[in-house]
Amino acid sequence: MPLTRKQKWRINKVQSEKIARADKAALKAESELDDEKEYQGIVITRYGQRQLVEDENGIVFQSVSRQNIGFSVAGDKVLFQKTKHDDAIVTAIYPRDSELKRQDKLIAANIDQLWLVVAIEPHYEFELIDRYLIMAENSNLPIGIIVNKIELSTNKSKTEDDFLNYQSLGYDVHFLSVKKQINLGFFKEQLVNKSHIFLGQSGVGKSSLINSLIPDLQLRVNEISSKSKLGKHTTTNTTIYHIPSGGDLIDSPGVREFQLDSLTELEIKSGFKEFRALSDACRFRDCRHINEPNCAVKVSLDQGKINPNRYQSYLNILA
Ligand SMILES: Nc1nc2c(ncn2[C@@H]2O[C@H](COP(=O)(O)OP(=O)(O)OP(=O)(O)O)[C@@H](O)[C@H]2O)c(=O)[nH]1
Ligand SMILES: [Mg+2]
Numbered sequence: 001m002p003l004t005r006k007q008k009w010r011i012n013k014v015q016s017e018k019i020a021r022a023d024k025a026a027l028k029a030e031s032e033l034d035d036e037k038e039y040q041g042i043v044i045t046r047y048g049q050r051q052l053v054e055d056e057n058g059i060v061f062q063s064v065s066r067q068n069i070g071f072s073v074a075g076d077k078v079l080f081q082k083t084k085h086d087d088a089i090v091t092a093i094y095p096r097d098s099e100l101k102r103q104d105k106l107i108a109a110n111i112d113q114l115w116l117v118v119a120i121e122p123h124y125e126f127e128l129i130d131r132y133l134i135m136a137e138n139s140n141l142p143i144g145i146i147v148n149k150i151e152l153s154t155n156k157s158k159t160e161d162d163f164l165n166y167q168s169l170g171y172d173v174h175f176l177s178v179k180k181q182i183n184l185g186f187f188k189e190q191l192v193n194k195s196h197i198f199l200g201q202s203g204v205g206k207s208s209l210i211n212s213l214i215p216d217l218q219l220r221v222n223e224i225s226s227k228s229k230l231g232k233h234t235t236t237n238t239t240i241y242h243i244p245s246g247g248d249l250i251d252s253p254g255v256r257e258f259q260l261d262s263l264t265e266l267e268i269k270s271g272f273k274e275f276r277a278l279s280d281a282c283r284f285r286d287c288r289h290i291n292e293p294n295c296a297v298k299v300s301l302d303q304g305k306i307n308p309n310r311y312q313s314y315l316n317i318l319a
């Protein structure tokens with residue numbers, strides 16, 4: 001539903017008030033700078049107008065941003081100056097190797113690997129998985145799938161079969177149980193020296209997993225609701241944690257809905273690896289793979305070479 005004029009006005013007003021507050025905080029920090037010296041740091045987390053910035057010695061500063069330098073997020077490499085009160089002001093953001101966005105909103109920067117965490121409870125859904133994979137394909141970032149709480153599966157071979165297609169498409173799939181410590185050791189070996197972000201619904205165990213991978217970390221985790229079987233949105237900020245032996249794990253808040261509104265139809269189409277490989281074989285260059293004649297995707301679907309769940313996701317997402 002389009003916004004009314006009044007709603008738009010209110011959003012703009014809130015937005016400009018936010019900017020004004022941020023500008024005021026930035027000006028105050030500018031007036032209290034300790035000296036002109038600039039340090040290199042990395043943004044650990046952002047909350048509202050503020051962020052935590054870690055310097056090269058691992059010391060963390062509360063920080064605001066200099067006006068007009070843009071929006072920094074977890075993972076950003078930045079330059080900052082210190083204020084007299086041991087706060088800081090970020091003065092520049094380095095160019096990013098990668099950006100992770102959800103509906104055009106920047107979530108994290110400089111990530112090497114995405115992990116979609118799903119679980120036996122709340123039970124995984126193929127369409128949601130496919131949405132994440134499309135997002136990853138379009139961000140040009142590798143994504144793997146973690147199926148957590150595997151000990152709750154009453155039919156393990158069915159659970160494993162559900163993910164065979166993803167594996168044959170080349171996606172890495174790990175069946176884990178944080179609770180029963182199943183397959184964690186092998187998974188941990190995959191994580192060295194890179195920056196990994198864990199994404200997925202609330203309650204699937206993202207924070208629990210990070211807790212079990214980094215000793216002494218005590219991230220807040222929460223029961224899922226026994227009635228709705230949904231998570232309670234325990235994690236509220238995207239935050240980086242360092243693995244002592246090298247590498248970073250980024251926890252992110254669970255999202256209930258994962259929309260792909262900002263992607264074009266072409267991007268959605270090319271988010272399906274198996275379609276991409278066939279597109280040249282369709283009669284029409286701009287084939288939508290729905291009811292065009294001589295569509296190679298439809299032929300493959302009929303031959304059982306394309307997974308019907310994937311094709312159904314495609315139709316649902318386009319609809
Ligand atoms: N049975 C079972 N429960 C688990 C497992 N891993 C995590 N949990 C539980 O699942 C619940 C949710 O875990 P969290 O780590 O808070 O989930 P999250 O994905 O971080 O959720 P948000 O922060 O809300 O996005 C907690 O009660 C965990 O103890 C597992 O392997 N098996
Ligand atoms: Mg969490």
Ligand SMILES: [Zn+2]
Pocket residue numbers: 282283287288289290292294295296297298
């Ligand atoms: Zn086609």
